[in-house]
Amino acid sequence: MKLGQATIKDIARELNVSNSTVSRALKDYPGISDETKKKVKELAEKLNYRPNAVALSLRKSKSFTIGVIIPEVVHFFFSTVISGIEEIAFKNGYNVILCQTNEKLEREKSVLNTMLDNQVDGLLVSYSKETTDFDHFSKLLNLEFPIVFFDRLPEIDNTINVTVNDYQGAYQAVKHLAEQGYKKIVHLAGPNNLAISRKRKDGYIEALRDSGMEIDENLILSCPNGDEKESFDATLKLFEKPETRPDAIFAHHDIVAAGAMMAIKSLGLKIPEDVGVVGYSNWQFSSMIDPPLSTVAQPGSRIGEKATELLLQMIDGKREASAKGENVVLDTELLVRKSSVKI
Amino acid sequence: MKLGQATIKDIARELNVSNSTVSRALKDYPGISDETKKKVKELAEKLNYRPNAVALSLRKSKSFTIGVIIPEVVHFFFSTVISGIEEIAFKNGYNVILCQTNEKLEREKSVLNTMLDNQVDGLLVSYSKETTDFDHFSKLLNLEFPIVFFDRLPEIDNTINVTVNDYQGAYQAVKHLAEQGYKKIVHLAGPNNLAISRKRKDGYIEALRDSGMEIDENLILSCPNGDEKESFDATLKLFEKPETRPDAIFAHHDIVAAGAMMAIKSLGLKIPEDVGVVGYSNWQFSSMIDPPLSTVAQPGSRIGEKATELLLQMIDGKREASAKGENVVLDTELLVRKSSVKI
Numbered sequence: 001m002k003l004g005q006a007t008i009k010d011i012a013r014e015l016n017v018s019n020s021t022v023s024r025a026l027k028d029y030p031g032i033s034d035e036t037k038k039k040v041k042e043l044a045e046k047l048n049y050r051p052n053a054v055a056l057s058l059r060k061s062k063s064f065t066i067g068v069i070i071p072e073v074v075h076f077f078f079s080t081v082i083s084g085i086e087e088i089a090f091k092n093g094y095n096v097i098l099c100q101t102n103e104k105l106e107r108e109k110s111v112l113n114t115m116l117d118n119q120v121d122g123l124l125v126s127y128s129k130e131t132t133d134f135d136h137f138s139k140l141l142n143l144e145f146p147i148v149f150f151d152r153l154p155e156i157d158n159t160i161n162v163t164v165n166d167y168q169g170a171y172q173a174v175k176h177l178a179e180q181g182y183k184k185i186v187h188l189a190g191p192n193n194l195a196i197s198r199k200r201k202d203g204y205i206e207a208l209r210d211s212g213m214e215i216d217e218n219l220i221l222s223c224p225n226g227d228e229k230e231s232f233d234a235t236l237k238l239f240e241k242p243e244t245r246p247d248a249i250f251a252h253h254d255i256v257a258a259g260a261m262m263a264i265k266s267l268g269l270k271i272p273e274d275v276g277v278v279g280y281s282n283w284q285f286s287s288m289i290d291p292p293l294s295t296v297a298q299p300g301s302r303i304g305e306k307a308t309e310l311l312l313q314m315i316d317g318k319r320e321a322s323a324k325g326e327n328v329v330l331d332t333e334l335l336v337r338k339s340s341v342k343i
Numbered sequence: 344m345k346l347g348q349a350t351i352k353d354i355a356r357e358l359n360v361s362n363s364t365v366s367r368a369l370k371d372y373p374g375i376s377d378e379t380k381k382k383v384k385e386l387a388e389k390l391n392y393r394p395n396a397v398a399l400s401l402r403k404s405k406s407f408t409i410g411v412i413i414p415e416v417v418h419f420f421f422s423t424v425i426s427g428i429e430e431i432a433f434k435n436g437y438n439v440i441l442c443q444t445n446e447k448l449e450r451e452k453s454v455l456n457t458m459l460d461n462q463v464d465g466l467l468v469s470y471s472k473e474t475t476d477f478d479h480f481s482k483l484l485n486l487e488f489p490i491v492f493f494d495r496l497p498e499i500d501n502t503i504n505v506t507v508n509d510y511q512g513a514y515q516a517v518k519h520l521a522e523q524g525y526k527k528i529v530h531l532a533g534p535n536n537l538a539i540s541r542k543r544k545d546g547y548i549e550a551l552r553d554s555g556m557e558i559d560e561n562l563i564l565s566c567p568n569g570d571e572k573e574s575f576d577a578t579l580k581l582f583e584k585p586e587t588r589p590d591a592i593f594a595h596h597d598i599v600a601a602g603a604m605m606a607i608k609s610l611g612l613k614i615p616e617d618v619g620v621v622g623y624s625n626w627q628f629s630s631m632i633d634p635p636l637s638t639v640a641q642p643g644s645r646i647g648e649k650a651t652e653l654l655l656q657m658i659d660g661k662r663e664a665s666a667k668g669e670n671v672v673l674d675t676e677l678l679v680r681k682s683s684v685k686i
């Protein structure tokens with residue numbers, strides 16, 4: 001047998017177990033002893049077994065199904081992206097299946113296998129916050145499997161990606177706060193391993209600089225979880241000391257902004273008179289809270305449409321998965337509401 | 344060939360076309376002429392071709408994948424149900440794939456086929472608003488395919504279901520409004536073909552009756568789409584005439600309540616002083632709007648957990664799909680916030 005062409009059958013024969021035992025052992029399913037799992041995995045490694053390669057080469061026909069891997073469906077932005085994906089997919093006779101990773105790398109790898117087992121024709125991926133090693137995607141791309149990444153740019157060369165101009169969105173938001181006369185603008189930032197967080201921070205810094213303001217690292221706080229509780233606590237802390245007491249907050253998304261607003265109100269301060277607030281992502285609730293929240297709208301539906309168009313081109317052989325990469329960058333839009341209008 | 348056992352191959356042979364043409368014609372995929380589709384479908388009908396029966400009988404091993412069919416991922420309630428489903432599924436070594444129907448029957452049938460093509464071991468289903476004929480589910484149940492329905496109760500005998508006590512939730516909400524001294528309580532109701540809508544309406548009616556109030560059909564308005572715009576307009580209309588001008592609103596979910604609140608505020612009226620409002624479902628934003636919205640919390644995560652536990656029992660053969668039906672009904676909880684507290 002040639003290296004790199006071992007199948008589940010080869011492994012099963014060698015170890016004198018059933019094919020299904022090998023398959024389940026490789027996937028870490030329950031009901032298989034740790035010892036068997038170890039044996040199977042070691043032999044698979046030795047024989048350079050590549051499950052996806054075999055599965056992919058066995059594919060005879062298209063399934064007309066697209067797989068979408070996203071961090072969390074509850075995130076409003078992702079639900080708008082899904083609408084755009086389905087719009088284009090259904091129009092072209094494709095169905096869409098979704099898996100969420102809950103921002104966990106382990107789940108991402110697991111749902112990736114599920115998607116491939118289910119013979120999807122291609123994948124649209126926004127990877128998890130935990131993902132710093134992209135091998136599980138690179139392997140597939142090397143096998144010419146169609147993948148388009150959206151929102152979060154992977155650290156892999158020559159991928160096809162659809163993202164938004166996060167830098168520009170953040171820049172406009174902070175420039176707007178400066179123009180409203182706010183002088184001490186805090187940034188509640190996202191996790192640093194996501195390019196979108198770094199770009200929003202860069203936009204914040206550049207806008208401060210262009211407005212003639214000092215950059216103070218103490219005014220950049222990390223809110224990696226992105227829930228209200230975290231930003232509520234972080235915001236209260238800022239107000240404890242005069243040197244970090246802000247008169248405006250730019251949050252990396254609207255839930256984080258909402259937590260900050262609750263903290264500001266709990267201190268008896270007024271929004272936008274005492275403290276201005278701008279969020280990011282234009283969640284469904286953002287126009288309904290008090291005061292309505294200024295935010296940066298991302299073209300979620302358009303991202304989904306564009307990513308799906310590119311993926312279908314790859315699936316239909318009109319674009320090679322291994323061809324030169326392409327980044328489609330879509331513009332954001334600043335929505336100015338009451339929370340940041342001082343003058 | 345015996346009736347009921349025709350395969351795609353049989354149809355292909357008879358019509359002298361490829362298997363893949365038959366498969367795609369049956370699924371209404373593009374690229375197949377209408378004439379071929381018609382021929383294939385007629386012969387399939389004649390031969391009593393049952394795609395799922397064949398697919399299911401061919402299954403040799405479990406896929407360790409559960410399929411979830413939901414109306415919309417953007418609905419906060421469903422995202423909490425999904426969390427519960429994944430909690431139990433992952434613990435038991437299962438992956439979860441999701442499809443949304445966008446409340447369309449046609450898509451529901453289409454994603455159902457996708458799920459079965461993908462060899463899911465069982466299905467968790469909350470059907471679409473458009474679904475009034477349940478044949479596509481009944482057929483599968485007759486084949487002993489494991490399905491648990493959640494939130495929305497299908498009109499099929501002897502199914503396994505997990506729902507919440509919508510009647511009780513609505514009853515408590517309206518009783519609370521009456522106890523706060525509101526005298527003219529409007530109900531913004533959901534689509535009448537959903538049992539959950541009818542039960543919420545029943546709870547509303549019974550609570551009015553128990554509080555000694557008249558039932559006035561003019562005070563029950565249908566908001567079937569469930570978006571803010573619809574309930575905004577419906578609410579404004581109520582205030583146009585003295586006879587329908589309410590002093591309280593019970594909405595069938597929080598987005599509908601939020602639309603009503605915007606309408607009330609646009610008229611210069613105060614919540615809860617002039618008009619009290621209670622919603623349903625406890626959306627993420629409901630505690631953040633102004634004033635914070637009283638609502639009926641459904642145990643979303645618990646619904647997902649319970650439904651998945653029951654499904655895994657069926658998959659593992661510990662419970663027969665065709666056995667006597669079972670309804671698990673979980674209790675709701677009234678969350679009283681500022682929007683409905685007059686006294």
